[in-house]
Amino acid sequence: xxxxxxxxxxxxxxxxxxxxxxxxxxxxxxxxxxxxxxxxxxxxxxxxxxxxxxxxxxxxxxxxxxxxxxxxxxxxxxxxxxxxxxxxxxxxxxxxxxxxxxxxxxxxxxxxxxxxxxxxxxxxxxxxxxxxxxxxxxxxxxxxxxxxxxxxxxxxxxxxxxxxxxxxxxxxxxxxxxxxxxxxxxxxxxxxxxxxxxxxxxxxxxxxxxxxxxxxxxxxxxxxxxxxxxxxxxxxxxxxxxxxxxxxxxxxxxxxxxxxxxxxxxxxxxxx
Numbered sequence: 577x578x579x580x581x582x583x584x585x586x587x588x589x590x591x592x593x594x595x596x597x598x599x600x601x602x603x604x605x606x607x608x609x610x611x612x613x614x615x616x617x618x619x620x621x622x623x624x625x626x627x628x629x630x631x632x633x634x635x636x637x638x639x640x641x642x643x644x645x646x647x648x649x650x651x652x653x654x655x656x657x658x659x660x661x662x663x664x665x666x667x668x669x670x671x672x673x674x675x676x677x678x679x680x681x682x683x684x685x686x687x688x689x690x691x692x693x694x695x696x697x698x699x700x701x702x703x704x705x706x707x708x709x710x711x712x713x714x715x716x717x718x719x720x721x722x723x724x725x726x727x728x729x730x731x732x733x734x735x736x737x738x739x740x741x742x743x744x745x746x747x748x749x750x751x752x753x754x755x756x757x758x759x760x761x762x763x764x765x766x767x768x769x770x771x772x773x774x775x776x777x778x779x780x781x782x783x784x785x786x787x788x789x790x791x792x793x794x795x796x797x798x799x800x801x802x803x804x805x806x807x808x809x810x811x812x813x814x815x816x817x818x819x820x821x822x823x824x825x826x827x828x829x830x831x832x833x834x835x836x837x838x839x840x841x842x843x844x845x846x847x848x
Contacts, residue, residue, distance in 0.1 A: 604629045604638035611672075611679045613639045620684050623676040641683060643674040645742060648691055652703040660712040662751050666703055668730070669743040670695070682738035694737065702729040703746075712751060719746045 605628055606612040612624030615637050624638065631638060649667045656662060672679060686693055706726035707715060715722055727744040734741065 602630050602633050604631050606638070606640055609642065609644040610640040611643055611674055611676070613641060613680065613683045615639065620680060623680050639683070639688070641672060641679050641688070643672045643679070645669050645671045648695060648699070650696060650699060652700055654704045654707040656710060656712040656715055657708055658711050660751050660755050662707065662712070662715065662749060664703070664707075664746055664750070665748040666699065666726070667745040667747065668695075668699060668741060670739055670741050673738045673740055675738075678738040685737075690739075694734075695739070698730065698733050702726050702733065705729055712755065715746075715749055716751075719749065722746055 604612060604624065606624050606626050608626045610626065612629065613620050614622045614624060614631065616632075616635060629638070647667060647669050649665060651663065651665050653661070653663050672682060682690065703726055706722055706729055709725060710718075710722050723744045723746050726746070727741050730741045730744070
């Protein structure tokens with residue numbers, strides 16, 4: 577055996593021993609935000625918290641489960657309560673309940689493929705059921721109510737399985753082209769009605785202004801007529817007084833009265 581063969585043989589032995597050491601390593605690391613599942617010959621037996629843990633080589637293996645907040649997104653097809661077909665994208669934040677018993681039970685029943693096996697189908701069915709309780713108008717203008725309803729349904733269906741839903745976002749809600757056209761036509765009609773109402777209010781305002789002007793002119797005419805009547809009355813009174821004086825003068829014979837009473841009621845005698 578040459579020296580080169582011995583060298584390569586030694587390197588190969590070191591690699592094999594290294595791999596064997598790794599496989600038999602009696603230490604397991606669990607990061608923060610994870611729970612370790614200890615399996616003994618394939619049987620999930622207990623959980624481990626964050627940190628470094630010793631394990632029995634060959635006999636025990638450790639699998640970690642992520643308990644941080646995770647996100648799933650998917651496209652869904654559904655319908656509103658007024659039977660309008662729709663498509664939407666939904667984004668859901670969730671986490672695994674980190675209680676040891678629940679994590680262990682989740683791993684035993686679903687393994688690590690719980691999103692595909694459980695969450696996705698339940699999310700799809702919850703979206704269909706949740707949107708069916710709201711009209712298309714609400715889904716377009718008040719998605720918060722639909723999101724809350726879908727979240728309640730998800731938590732109810734997932735209760736006891738070890739999942740906690742923290743947030744639901746319903747985005748990109750889209751209805752059929754026929755529905756969009758109907759909405760656009762409805763908006764146009766509303767604009768037309770609003771325009772007619774504004775025109776009617778303008779006519780009412782103009783009518784009221786005409787009435788106010790007419791009343792003002794009528795009041796002015798009445799005031800002017802009263803002033804003219806008062807002036808005519810004064811004029812007639814003055815004419816009557818002057819006519820009496822003219823008639824008295826016409827009948828006077830030019831002689832002063834022999835006696836007359838003044839303001840002081842003193843008897844005065846003339847012509848003697």
